[in-house]
Amino acid sequence: MNILTAFLLVFAVAIVLGVLLLLFSHLFMVKVDPKMQEVRACLPGVNCGACGYKGCDDYASAVAEGTAKPNLCIPGGKDVADQIGAIMGIEVETFENKVAFNACNGHCNATDPIAEYDGIQTCYAASMLYGGPNTCRFGCLGYGDCAAVCPTGAICMSNGIARIDASHCIGCGLCSRTCPKGVITMIPQDTKTVVFCSNTQKGADARKACKNACIGCKKCEKACPNGAITVQNNLAVIDYDKCADCGICVKECPTGCLKTVFFPHRAEDTAIAE
Amino acid sequence: MESFKTLMIILLSSVLVDNYVLSRFLGICPFLGVSKKLDQATGMGMAVTAVMLIATAVTWPIQYLLLNPLNLGYLQNILFILVIASLVQMLELLLKKFSPALYSGLGVYLPLITTNCAVLGVTINNINDGYSFIGSMVSSLGCGLGFLLAMVLFSGLRSRINDANIPAPFKGLGATLIAASFISLAFMGFSGIVENIFA
Structure with a gap:
């Protein structure tokens, strides 16, 4: 008898709750497009x-x-x-793939730190202390804030600077927005010629800061047959609408900060980490 | 029916002395899982407080109007779990309709409360301690606030731990658990205080 009451009670409570849930889900339904x-x-x-x-x-x-x-x-x-x-039944305009590019080649063999930084090991924290421990005030700090936010793990820190694996870059630009130095830029996937420096100091100072720096000598500007390169603020800037990827500037550059690169297309196995 | 003084003792002792997370070790899962950021921790604490209050308001009558007269006290656990789980689902539907911002803010934590043992613990302990309806409500409010307090304190601590330079073996969960045990130890200092405040 006791078992029967127990059974009936639980059953009744469950039915009441079930009906209530059903009512709630109908009464408070939210319409989703x-x-x-x-x-x-x-x-x-x-x-x-x-x-x-x-x-x-x-x-x-x-x-x-x-x-x-x-x-x-x-x-x-x-x-x-x-x-x-x-x-949506609408025409899609052209789509251009972009990849992240670290415009700094100031690795450990090219530049020396002016101080030993022992604080919180993030670029953001390091950059707040007199702009970071690097000799170059513009370069990659190498604590890997960009690698930490990258959703596909395409960035690794190698020899003191961030290296981006274009074959796993999905072009979301999170790293570019995270970098306190702003050295990571989003550039078109089919780019062949890049400026591997962000230093806008005058030639001699830039050279002192880093062996691989752009010294603003304007050799590339004069050599470019299409007028695609201009030196602005002591730093070579390429206009990708005019650049024909001829590679003449790369041969002219005395410090090797202009480089010919190839960004491979995105690999099939690029997975987005949760 | 408890006097006002008794109610205050119930409230303060359930916030500080018998803190559900730090003294009774219930609800540790959200305590460790959702305490990484202050805003999430606060949201979770508020949600748990609300669910504890609603759950107590429903389970207390069930115990005293259904189970006790029928001599079915042993059904307490299963019925309470059933009721709490359904209540959380209903609350979720209500929030989705009337406060989409809060709903998306709480996200997955709201369904998680369904299986939070602190909520079940509060409802059962209220019965075991023999509180009246008002006493039970005050006690569950205190437990909810205690949970909120623990979450907020711990999320602050965790953000400091994240910035600290910790030896590699203790990084992550190790340092977190040690910090949790320190807070728990600190809360032991409250024992015996509350009864004497109102003396």
Whole structure:
């Protein structure tokens, strides 16, 4: 008899709670735009913010409302842009892949620290103490703030500077926004010629700070047949709209801060860490 | 029915002396898991406080109006778990509808409270201590506030631990657990205080 009451009681409570839950879920249902969910399903889910929205959810609802363009997801690339375009039934404009590039070649063999830094081991903290322990005030500090935020683990610290593996870079730009020195820039994937320096000091000072620095000698500016290179603030700057990747400037550069590079396309196994 | 003085003793002793996390070691999972950032810790603490209050308001009548008259005290655990789990689900639906900002802020922590032993512990202990309905509500408010206090204190401590230069073997969970034990030790200093405050 006691068992029967116990059974009935638990059963009754469970039924009441079940009915209540059912009622609640019907009464307080929140309508979700099905298009937003479809768009959200295509997105990679890195929540990197490269699109300019707070996260993938935010961007998806903006696309579903029609206020955002479908080609803003940089980690997703052209595939995702095309998928979103198909869902929304709109034409997708051209999509250009970008990769992160560390414009500093001040590795341990090229530059010496002026002080020994023993504080919190992050670039952000180090840069707050007189701009960091490097001789060069502009260069990579090498404590790996960028490597810590990279969602795909494409950045490793090697010989005192950040090295970015372009084949695993999804172009989200998190590292570029994290770097307190601003040496990481986002450049087009098909770039062949780069300036491997961010130092805007005058030639002699830049040379003293780092063996690999751009000294602003203007040899590249004179040699470039297309007028793509200009020296601004003692630092060579390449206009990628004019650059024809001829490589003449690379041969002319006396310090080797102009380099010919090749950014491999993204590897199939690039995985986004949770 | 407890007097005002008794209620204050219940409140203060459940916040400081019998702190659920630091003295009774219940609800350690969210204490270690969600205390990395101050805002998350505060959100979790508030959510747990709210759920404790609602759960007590529902389970106290169940115990005294259903289980005791029917002599089914042994069903306490299973019924309370059932009720708390459903309550959290309902609260989740309500929040989703009326406060989407809070809902997305709490995120996964709200469903996690379903299986939080501190909530079950509060409801069962209220019955075991023989509190009246008002006493039970005050006690669960105190336990919730105690949980919030522990979370906030510990999240502050953890942000300092993260910035410190810790020997490699203690990095991560090791240093965290040691710090938790220190806070727990510090809270032992409160024992015996509360009864004498109102003397």
